[in-house]
Amino acid sequence: EAGVAQSPRYKIIEKRQSVAFWCNPISGHATLYWYQQILGQGPKLLIQFQNNGVVDDSQLPKDRFSAERLKGVDSTLKIQPAKLEDSAVYLCASEGSERGATYNEQFFGPGTRLTVL
Amino acid sequence: AQSVTQLGSHVSVSEGALVLLRCNYSSSVPPYLFWYVQYPNQGLQLLLKYTSAATLVKGINGFEAEFKKSETSFHLTKPSAHMSDAAEYFCAVSERGGGADGLTFGKGTHLIIQP
Numbered sequence: 020e021a022g023v024a025q026s027p028r029y030k031i032i033e034k035r036q037s038v039a040f041w042c043n044p045i046s047g048h049a050t051l052y053w054y055q056q057i058l059g060q061g062p063k064l065l066i067q068f069q070n071n072g073v074v075d076d077s078q079l080p081k082d083r084f085s086a087e088r089l090k091g092v093d094s095t096l097k098i099q100p101a102k103l104e105d106s107a108v109y110l111c112a113s114e115g116s117e118r119g120a121t122y123n124e125q126f127f128g129p130g131t132r133l134t135v136l
Numbered sequence: 137a138q139s140v141t142q143l144g145s146h147v148s149v150s151e152g153a154l155v156l157l158r159c160n161y162s163s164s165v166p167p168y169l170f171w172y173v174q175y176p177n178q179g180l181q182l183l184l185k186y187t188s189a190a191t192l193v194k195g196i197n198g199f200e201a202e203f204k205k206s207e208t209s210f211h212l213t214k215p216s217a218h219m220s221d222a223a224e225y226f227c228a229v230s231e232r233g234g235g236a237d238g239l240t241f242g243k244g245t246h247l248i249i250q251p
Contacts, residue, residue: 023179067238110180124185
């Protein structure tokens with residue numbers, strides 16, 4: 020079974036530029052998450068999708084960050100314009116929805132490392 | 137709101153020695169608790185999880201953790217450290233069982249194994 024795919028793996032941009040990250044979840048997984056992991060910290064949830072609808076985006080800085088999941092499969096996360104403090108690893112995770120399961124595991128992709136200069 | 141505190145940003149043990157990584161949580165409802173491991177330039181891998189069944193949970197690679205409600209703790213242990221255990225370890229909590237619910241992570245503990 021293929022895992023969660025993310026691209027690009029690395030990105031370097033200058034502040035005020037725009038950047039987009041892409042995530043392809045595990046086939047059939049209805050739930051998709053984006054996390055931000057700043058160096059030296061644990062991942063922080065940015066947004067959660069259930070199919071193509073947003074479940075939770077309370078921690079997404081909406082003045083500069085946006086995300087979409089068209090057709091309920093792939094997702095893109097965009098930052099426009101980027102700030103120095105956006106330098107981080109952006110992790111995508113997907114989760115199945117097995118009926119009757121006590122817990123459905125989140126599977127994480129390798130992440131995209133963003134450096135803002 | 138839920139939160140996780142991991143005591144010790146760095147823990148160093150000798151190869152073959154006991155590994156103990158500490159995690160305390162705060163949650164307004166019975167939590168689900170998790171330990172993840174992260175190797176350099178890789179994503180997070182689930183080590184083990186507590187989902188309100190047995191309080192002593194066994195995971196992969198010889199790790200286990202015990203849920204102690206009275207202490208609001210979920211410490212991770214391994215009887216004998218191996219060089220391959222060197223990595224970053226994250227404790228996480230979920231208040232809605234992980235079913236379509238984002239995780240709240242601690243800041244992580246970097247485990248160093250001395251030869």
